Amino acid sequence: IQALQISENKIIKTKMLSRACFRQFSASIRRMSSTNIVETNIDSGTGFATVTLSQPPVNSLDKNLLTAITDRFKKLSDDSSVTGAILTSKFDGKVFSAGLNIVDMFQKSDDHLGEFWGMVQEWYLTIQGFPKPLVSAINGHAPTGGCAMALMSDYRVMVEGKTIGLNETLLGIVAPFFFADLMIAAVGRRHAEFALNNGYLYTSDEALKIGLVDEVVNLDQVVPTALKILTKMTKTPQPAYQVCKNFLRKETMDTLRNDRAGDIAHFVGFVQQPNVQKAIGGYLQALKQRKK
Numbered sequence: 001i002q003a004l005q006i007s008e009n010k011i012i013k014t015k016m017l018s019r020a021c022f023r024q025f026s027a028s029i030r031r032m033s034s035t036n037i038v039e040t041n042i043d044s045g046t047g048f049a050t051v052t053l054s055q056p057p058v059n060s061l062d063k064n065l066l067t068a069i070t071d072r073f074k075k076l077s078d079d080s081s082v083t084g085a086i087l088t089s090k091f092d093g094k095v096f097s098a099g100l101n102i103v104d105m106f107q108k109s110d111d112h113l114g115e116f117w118g119m120v121q122e123w124y125l126t127i128q129g130f131p132k133p134l135v136s137a138i139n140g141h142a143p144t145g146g147c148a149m150a151l152m153s154d155y156r157v158m159v160e161g162k163t164i165g166l167n168e169t170l171l172g173i174v175a176p177f178f179f180a181d182l183m184i185a186a187v188g189r190r191h192a193e194f195a196l197n198n199g200y201l202y203t204s205d206e207a208l209k210i211g212l213v214d215e216v217v218n219l220d221q222v223v224p225t226a227l228k229i230l231t232k233m234t235k236t237p238q239p240a241y242q243v244c245k246n247f248l249r250k251e252t253m254d255t256l257r258n259d260r261a262g263d264i265a266h267f268v269g270f271v272q273q274p275n276v277q278k279a280i281g282g283y284l285q286a287l288k289q290r291k292k
């Protein structure tokens with residue numbers, strides 16, 4: 001009887017403990033109301049937001065995803081309980097992001113292209129201007145705009161065995177000046193010129209060598225490593241962090257801010273050229289036929 005009473009007490013204690021743990025856990029992870037293409041969880045203990053891009057099949061940045069990411073980062077900027085963020089992809093081991101949606105640039109009206117590019121500008125200005133520490137957990141391929149998005153973060157942890165780069169020239173298009181500046185800031189002018197002129201896609205290890213990413217780890221270590229570095233970064237006095245980040249990035253952002261309409265006109269004029277349209281069409285077709 002005594003033994004039974006002891007084990008019953010143990011069961012009651014265990015149940016109480018697990019209920020307490022559950023309460024604590026559910027209090028510490030807050031899921032932001034979000035579109036299902038950008039899932040966001042906030043750990044209320046650390047204030048870290050994990051933003052997971054979840055638009056199948058490859059997180060290509062169309063109008064919907066650009067707007068959802070931009071809105072999410074604006075909210076995280078304004079939320080004083082958020083101390084820093086991690087940007088990652090739901091398609092781990094496969095794709096971080098396939099970059100801008102090519103379909104949005106093929107056989108479209110000037111109005112469509114203009115609206116699309118306005119969204120690209122806003123997405124860049126918002127993530128690049130995000131005032132808190134931001135770490136990219138690059139858990140898959142990150143070509144073109146996917147690479148640019150990773151470059152907008154303050155630190156990059158990449159999975160081994162994937163590729164990353166601003167390889168626009170391979171499509172017959174050219175990275176805009178604000179993408180080029182991201183690359184120059186990370187790897188210096190010499191590597192950036194080589195990378196952009198040749199549309200070079202780097203393996204994770206090559207990217208590490210030139211400083212395009214900061215760490216290469218195996219898949220199950222990508223997010224934990226990102227969290228570790230974010231913990232360190234958020235210990236820096238944040239007013240100083242924000243001021244420093246802002247003044248280092250301000251010049252290129254201001255160049256864009258001061259002439260957004262001109263930049264849109266430039267993009268539309270460039271993309272609508274018949275030879276550029278032909279190149280984009282051919283690339284799209286090749287992408288579709290790759291699987292066959």
Ligand SMILES: CCCCCCCCCCC/C=C/C(=O)SCCNC(=O)CCNC(=O)[C@H](O)C(C)(C)COP(=O)(O)OP(=O)(O)OC[C@H]1O[C@@H](n2cnc3c(N)ncnc32)[C@H](O)[C@@H]1OP(=O)(O)O
Binds near residue numbers: 058291
């Ligand atoms: C004088 C200077 C003037 C400058 C003015 C500015 C000029 C223009 C600036 C434009 C800047 C552009 C930036 C970009 O980001 S362009 C985007 C280019 N992206 C790519 O090249 C990546 C292409 N994708 C891939 O390589 C692979 O998909 C990837 C390695 C990412 C994943 O491979 P995986 O095998 O897993 O997946 P699939 O290839 O089978 O793809 C699945 C389906 O998704 C479609 N897809 C892929 N990428 C895109 C994309 N970027 N946009 C739209 N659709 C995409 C692919 O076709 C498959 O579709 P289907 O299932 O229907 O076949």
